[in-house]
Amino acid sequence: MPQADSSGPRKTRIQTQNEELILAAALEVFSAYGFRGSTVDQIAKACGLSKPNLLYYFRRKEDIYVALLEHTLRDWLEPLRALDAAGDPIDELSRYIRDKVRMSRENPKASRLFANEILHGAPMIGDFLKGPLKDLVDEKAAVIASWMAAGRINTIDPHHLIFAIWSTTQHYADFDVQVAAILGDGIDLTTTAGDTLLTLFIQGLRPR
Amino acid sequence: MPQADSSGPRKTRIQTQNEELILAAALEVFSAYGFRGSTVDQIAKACGLSKPNLLYYFRRKEDIYVALLEHTLRDWLEPLRALDAAGDPIDELSRYIRDKVRMSRENPKASRLFANEILHGAPMIGDFLKGPLKDLVDEKAAVIASWMAAGRINTIDPHHLIFAIWSTTQHYADFDVQVAAILGDGIDLTTTAGDTLLTLFIQGLRPR
DNA sequence: TCCGCTCTTGACCATTTGATCAAGAATTAA
DNA sequence: TTAATTCTTGATCAAATGGTCAAGAGCGGA
Helix, strand or coil: CCCCCCCCCCCCHHHHHHHHHHHHHHHHHHHHHHHHHCCHHHHHHHHCCCHHHHHHHCCCHHHHHHHHHHHHHHHHCHHHHCCCCCCCHHHHHHHHHHHHHHHHHHCHHHHHHHHHHHHCCCCCCHHHHHHHHHHHHHHHHHHHHHHHHCCCCCCCCHHHHHHHHHHHHHHHHHCHHHHHHHHCCCCCHHHHHHHHHHHHHHHCCCCC | CCCCCCCCCCCCHHHHHHHHHHHHHHHHHHHHHHHHHCCHHHHHHHHCCCHHHHHHHCCCHHHHHHHHHHHHHHHHCHHHHCCCCCCCHHHHHHHHHHHHHHHHHHCHHHHHHHHHHHHCCCCCCHHHHHHHHHHHHHHHHHHHHHHHHCCCCCCCCHHHHHHHHHHHHHHHHHCHHHHHHHHCCCCCHHHHHHHHHHHHHHHCCCCC
């Protein structure tokens, strides 16, 4: 039986390798069909392992899902962490928006994985949302608020500003099909979407 | 057997009543668990009918789902339809944003139903997206573009502007759990969120 | 009242699916 | 080489689930 996890990761070469294989396949499947909509068989087939073999590494379907969420969650918040209180507000927020748009296009599956989880009430990562995520957001909201207090950017609720950036950027991953249906496929969205959002957020609609 | 639908809706009192009952229950269930995650039993229990009885009105689980989507789709686009080329651009767009925020709070389940459907590739309403929805969006994007050409609002890609309004407003329905986890529950979001989005979209972040 | 149609249900079925297990194959450390 | 450990799998199970069916109950118009 593969090492639980409590006492250090004493993992075999094969173990490490197969776990990675499984998580990659699981991202593929879970992001497309959601937790309930995905079957262990699908994931097993997607990574070329037999079902019992897959369940040798992760004993329950849920274990794969949770491991995948945790594994992906780290990177996903990196751009927000990088928001620098010492930098120029407009530059920092512009970079953040650009980074998020790029991530949504480069790794839409991760975005959809989270979107699905949260859409269904975040049964697995509820505590993460209320804990580490809230802390990070509060911290960065405070940074943004300080910029506002200093008159360097317009004053709006910083939490809602962060939500606005999240939603607009992740939209291009989560609602990809809709965007493609309306714009037509094959267009390079990353640039257009990014530029539009930047102008919108920085300048607003009212002409000066 | 209940009337198919081709030759006029010759529906019994009981039929109309029960179909409404079923659709209401189905919205409850499907919006919470998605199509694959919901069971016919759940829906039956939610509306107090026996499973075979429910399947007497909708022969397949999918039929309930599709009927529900179609039933809800109409209202959902109403605010966009109301965008008036003859009105004041800022007023029109402000109203649209406000309406969408309100709808997301008043009927978050409908929002989640669509979000889930699209997130999973819109298997049932793909044609709707590429047809009627694209047409409506293109039409309204042209209206917005004409406002821009007249210099009445800043020039950005109108399609992406619409996406931005959709995503930011529906975020408060679809990602409700996350929003609640970060802000704390029980706060009246509608006003704060609406005001913040209005300021952001109209004024932008750069101070004047 | 009576008859045809609508509605309702308990019992049942086939399939899917998450999970187990025992036994054999491969790998590794000695 | 050998023995212990890790890895792999075919067979199998129990539960969940979408859907059917025949028979009975209820309703509405003549």
